[in-house]
Amino acid sequence: MTETLAFANAAAALGIGLLVGLERERRKGEGDRRDFAGLRTFAITSVLGYLAIQAGGPLLLGGMTLALGALVTVAYWRNLDKDPGITSEVALFAVLALGALCASAPGLATAIGVVMAGLLASRQALHHFARNQxxxxxxxxxxxxxxxxxxxxxxxxxxxxxxxxxxxxxxxxxxxxxxxxxxxxxxxxxxxxxxxxxxxxxxxxxxxxxxxxxxxxxxxxxxxxxxxxxxxxxxxxxxxxxxxxxxxxxxxxxxxxxxxxxxxxxxxxxxxxxxxxxxxxxxxxxxxxxxxxxxxxxxxxxxxxxxxxxxxxxxxxxxxxxxxxxxxxxxxxxxxxxxxxxxxxxxxxxxxxxxxxxxxxxxxxxxxxxxxxxxxxxxxxxxxxxxxxxxxxxxxxxxxxxxxxxxxxxxxxxxx
Incomplete structure (x- = not known):
């Protein structure tokens, strides 16, 4: 029974990463303007958050967060002249946290992930509303x-x-x-x-x-x-x-x-x-x-x-x-x-x-x-x-x- 719940929680973490990553993949662009994170990166990051909290608890999760922060900072400075936005970077941290949350509250984590994916997908509508309407x-x-x-x-x-x-x-x-x-x-x-x-x-x-x-x-x-x-x-x-x-x-x-x-x-x-x-x-x-x-x-x-x-x-x-x-x-x-x-x-x-x-x-x-x-x-x-x-x-x-x-x-x- 415990193993079944663990698989379900891990599946929830993977699903959140795939959902958010799918939305980011459609917007990452191609060639020189290609963003650093897409479908696979977000899926792996979410599962990584789940494994970190399960294997080492908050201490290991904190270490993973610092390592991810270093990688994101390097990627951001490399692409600063092309796209100064940090939406994908912040979303990656959020996916890591949601993956960790799946260990204790998979339902809440999934709901937050769906809402976050909806906000990311509604970029143009939200920008138009805030700027023009x-x-x-x-x-x-x-x-x-x-x-x-x-x-x-x-x-x-x-x-x-x-x-x-x-x-x-x-x-x-x-x-x-x-x-x-x-x-x-x-x-x-x-x-x-x-x-x-x-x-x-x-x-x-x-x-x-x-x-x-x-x-x-x-x-x-x-x-x-x-x-x-x-x-x-x-x-x-x-x-x-x-x-x-x-x-x-x-x-x-x-x-x-x-x-x-x-x-x-x-x-x-x-x-x-x-x-x-x-x-x-x-x-x-x-x-x-x-x-x-x-x-x-x-x-x-x-x-x-x-x-x-x-x-x-x-x-x-x-x-x-x-x-x-x-x-x-x-x-x-x-x-x-x-x-x-x-x-x-x-x-x-x-x-x-x-x-x-x-x-x-x-x-x-x-x-x-x-x-x-x-x-x-x-x-x-x-x-x-x-x-x-x-x-x-x-x-x-x-x-x-x-x-x-x-x-x-x-x-x-x-x-x-």
Whole structure:
């Protein structure tokens, strides 16, 4: 059994060397410009790393690394005037390390080897992306997003403070990162698919994180790109598909029987969203709207911070109203909490019904009240982020979707 595992690990080391070496062999050139390492060199180096760690441990592997370093240095200086790059040299050291890693973790070593071979094979595409497609502004925005997500967010305290203990800095930082990520997702989608389909798909996907944040992001884009106003407005409306879908999933997760009283509003809401967005997205075009964005940032940090502060203010207001009136009724609570998030209200109402505090047939009205107040928030956000013209498309759509869902209350009663 031990010998079988040893052969398998050695085969993994050989496979990594052959894979990377095959890619390098295709690029080593011919004649005077021929590189020093190809298919056989990489394969032997990988197996050498495996044998060194097996026979002599880290000490022998270190000696092999020093010897390889001396050979690579000589080869590099001999070819310095022809090709100053060191990709093959660094890849050779990596193959030696991966061969040694195959002795203890062949699966990890193989995965890293495949990724490394893919990076080497994608040289032209990566160079073209870095030099011709990625702008300085996009690079800056990417770094800001990574700093916010990987440095600031983990350091934010996860506790409630401020008026009524309603402010949670971790939640606010999470929302800020989410807003920036939504903008970046939409930017990438548009650069890849064009404005019409890129905005739509990114809005639906990001709507599962926050439809209100998606409306804010699309409003910022509409302010910068008035030529794509209708397409961006349609994308903002399509984020409602995520809202309605999540509401249905929450109700089904708490108790599938709740869908008996909510399937009508959910279906009517989805149909109205698709109809209204389709009218905006597919008019008779007078000019091309499918050209991808070539300039501009991936997101607006100022818009993200503004929206986070607005959300925090709504949270404090909701907490103040609940503190002043107490549990005056599930509907009143749903209205104020729905200003911030319709899904949290839906979950709480469904939980009350599951616990027997609210009858199942009394769930629909509070849930729709929460959704109506959330639609009001989206209308305000649309006006603040995108201006009058953007709001002129989004607000009527939100009103129609809300009315369609209220009208959907008639369907369960008719079917009963």
């Amino acid at each position: 990625l702008t300085a502004t996009e690079m800056r925005d990417g770094l800001v997003l990574l700093i916010a997500a990987l440095v600031v967010l983990p350091l934010a305290p996860d506790r409630f403070l401020g008026p009524y203990d309603a402010i949670n800095l971790r939640n606010l930082c999470t929302l800020t990162v989410m807003l920036m990520a939504v903008g970046a997702l939409g930017h990438v989608a548009v650069r890849t698919l064009g404005t019409r389909y890129g905005y739509a798909l990114s809005a639906i996907a990001s709507g599962f994180a926050s439809a209100t944040a998606t409306v804010a992001t699309m409003g910022g884009i509409a302010a910068k790109e008035p030529i794509n106003l209708k397409v961006v407005s349609a994308a903002a409306m399509l984020s409602n598909l995520a809202t309605v879908t999540q509401m249905g999933l929450i109700l089904a997760a708490v108790d599938p029987a709740l869908l008996r009283w909510m399937w009508g509003p959910l279906v009517c809401g989805m149909l109205m969203v698709l109809l209204y967005a389709g009218v905006l997205m597919f008019p008779r075009p007078r000019a091309r709207v499918d050209e991808p964005i070539k300039h501009g940032g991936a997101f607006s940090l100022k818009l993200a911070l503004t929206m986070v502060l607005a959300m925090a203010a709504i949270t404090v207001l909701s907490s103040a109203m609940l503190d002043a009136f107490g549990q005056a009724g599930v509907t009143v609570t749903a209205i104020f909490s729905g200003l911030l998030d319709a899904h949290a209200s839906t979950a709480s109402i469904a939980s009350l019904a599951k616990g027997g505090f609210v009858p199942f047939d009394g769930v629909a009205v509070p849930v729709l009240m929460a959704l109506s107040s959330n639609s009001l928030s989206k209308c305000v956000v649309a006006w603040l982020s995108g201006g009058r013209r953007f709001a002129g498309y989004v607000i009527p759509g939100q009103v129609l979707v809300t009315l369609a869902m209220w009208a959907g209350l008639l369907l369960p009663s008719l079917s009963a």
